[in-house]
Amino acid sequence: MRIDVLTTFPEMFATEPPAALGVSIPARAVKAGLVSIHATDVRDYTENKHRKTDDRPFGGGPGMVMMCQPLWDAVAAVEKAEATPTTRILLTPQGAPLTQVIVEKLAAKPRLLLIAGHYEGIDERVIEALAPMEISIGDYVLSGGELAAMVLIDAVVRLMPGALGDEESAGQDSFSAAAVPISKKESVERRLLDCPHFTKPREWMGQTVPEVLLSGDHGKIAAWRLEQRLSRTKARRPDLLP
Secondary structure (H helix, E strand, O other): EEEEEEEEOOHHOOOOOOOOHHHHHHHHHHOOOOOEEEEEEHHHHHOOOOOEEEEEEOOOOOOHHHHHOHHHHHHHHHHOOOOOOOOEEEEEEEEEEOOHHHHHHHOOOEEEEEEEEEEEEOOOHHHHHHEEEEEEEOOOOOOOHHHHHHHHHHHOOOOOOOOOOOOOOOOHHHOOEEEEEOOOOOOOOOOOOOOOOOOOOOOEOOEEOOHHHHHHHHHHHHHHHHHHHHHHHHHHOOHHHO
16 A cells, blocks of 8 residues: 655654654554555645745634645645555544544555645635545644544554554454344444453452453353443443444
8 A cells, every 4th residue: 555645744754763653563564565655745846935835814814724736736746656546535623533434444445645734724625626535533623634644544554464463453453343143143243342451460459350361262252352342332432332
């Protein structure tokens, strides 16, 4: 997979330590050739000597607005650099909430182009012309879309085959699909929170590991974990259950 990021702060997307994308799973995926991450400075496509990408908003008001021309030209140049079709994504508080379902769909794409806006916003005309998917990572406002883009990159990259040490890990994450039995013959898929996890020592500050996890009975362990996922989801995120 190729991931392009359009930003006015390309240095944030370095893939060498100690940068966020230069450690842990993203770094492992880059090193293994599973993904390549390319940051493009939108300032390189300005047509003014001061390399300005923004200006005051029409109608007055606070903040600055990113102009159409630099962003439009940057997208055109980046997409022309490689023939692989892109899925355009704009990180914005006004977008659809990012979910694991969306992440799974994006992980299957060959190429993503992430637009990290900054300042007060982006001129609406270029948004309409580019027609990107609009995605939000939560109901709050950041200084720009760069951190949101990193969140999206991390969530997508870890689902790529070979990125995780154990390929079953992603299937047990919170919000991953779990088959919940509704009868002896049928089950239904649900997005559940993860179950609690334990490791050595067996006893810590008077608390012991649940006996079922020490039993060696994989069927009982699987049933216990599913029960824990259901009860935890019901208590903490009942909106995920019908």
